Amino acid sequence: MPKIKITEVDNTGAIQLSSTSNVVYIPGLSVSGNVAPFLYTSAKQLEDASAQYVQEDSYAIAHRLLELGMQVLFEGCVGSGTVDSEDREYTTKILKGVNEDTGDEYNYFKVAGIGSDIEFVIDEDTITFKAGSESEDTYSVSISGGVADFTDVTIDNFAKVIKTATINPSYNTVVYTKNVTIKATSIATPDWKRLEDFNSYNIRFLTTGAYADIDTNGMLSCAVHRGDCVALLDHAKSLTSVADIRSVIEEKIAQSSENDKAGAFSTAFTPWFNVHLDDTGKEFCVPGSVGYLLAYARSVQTNPSWYAAAGSFRGVIPGFVSPVVVFSKADCERLQARAAGGEVGLDDAGDNEGMAINPICNIRPFGYIVFGNRTLVNNDGSTIATSFLNVRNLVSTLKKEMYATANKYTFEQNSEVLWINFKSQITPLLDRMQSGNGIEGYKLVKQATNKKARLKAKVIIIPIEAVEDFELEVSLEDSLEVVEG
16 A cells, blocks of 8 residues: 655744544544444534433533534444344443432433433342333343442343343344343543544544543553644542642553653643533533533634644633532643743652643633643653644644645646645645644755655644743833833
8 A cells, every 4th residue: 555654843942723623532432342433523413322321421512512613433332233142242321310200310321322212220239121112021130239338240032032122223233132241331442543444434532431440551652653633631539639640641641652752742631620511401510521511612713723723822621510529720731841940840859740631610700711821741851842732733634734745646747737736736735724823834854865756755844832931021211211121
């Protein structure tokens, strides 16, 4: 197969595409073994396909981002449509429902791939369910310990039960099994390697959604190998101290198989917070990265992708209610580390260097906003261009355009005409970046190569970072006739 290789070098020192590129990958609740992700481009599409199957918080996050104009690559949440006579294992999450007649709450779950109308009700030590809404047959299976200790249950001869399980034509090819084991609250690990395929997936952000404890090594590797997206790292909701949060995020980067590359393709936000994701008034508690995604989705409706989704103009989080923990100014300074020797931040050794975690904090009079624009680059001595998240997004946008252009011209004659045509496809975006305050300038250079059938070129850009620090002075003088300097 012909190959397209796009590398990146950050030689800086201390000193908008179509909506289809604004895709966030969110793992939902999937059957064991993973189902191929599906790209949703509208909230209605997601409602029709997945409303009954996914982990509630991940579904609500995806739905809200779709409403805000993002697109969502969601981990498959319906059956594969194949007939399988082998035993199968499913994962699920216990939910709470309300009996419309009595008003009493009850515990239940639904299982991906088994039909939209089966509700498994947990009553003390028994799971009761019907084989479809049109069926009068009720089935039950005993569990030990009740809902509190429910970890898994096996239902024998399950194929007999689900043959009449669905009246929805789109699920007529439901997976039939001999026996099924249902495990509560366990989540299949996403297949991050699959998402490295440029041709199949056009992704800007990778996230673990509402599952902060999913192993992120594969996610970081995917972001580095793709080079055109950002991995959003989260910590567990129970972590509220700056020291613990920093320790967990730093450990995720340190344990990455990508070594020092991982930080340039990842970012982190904190704390968890409560938010309204729909019009029901219900509050969802979500990780900090969701705050950035909501602010970014709101920003790109009117701004280029390379503008920082942070601060009073573009860092507002739609539906924000309250943070799980309130950070002080000192906490925020410890989270937003500065380069060693920098003049901003705390004086404590160690607090002025390292990687920065972006806080969501109360900035009066604007309220709670995203107040950070850093990647997880370890700033040992000074910042570089890819220390800043808006620059990372800018480079991602450029790489996507370069890949699409190279793909378009593969197998064209490798002559000077090809180089002219290639440049003509890239320069409009670069011009928009320059006029849109993304870069100060650019240069396209065709490079010599001794390889046959290869076009080798370099795109040089001078990126513009979003301002973080102001150094201002009020000078009292006897005369205005002073020399500026």
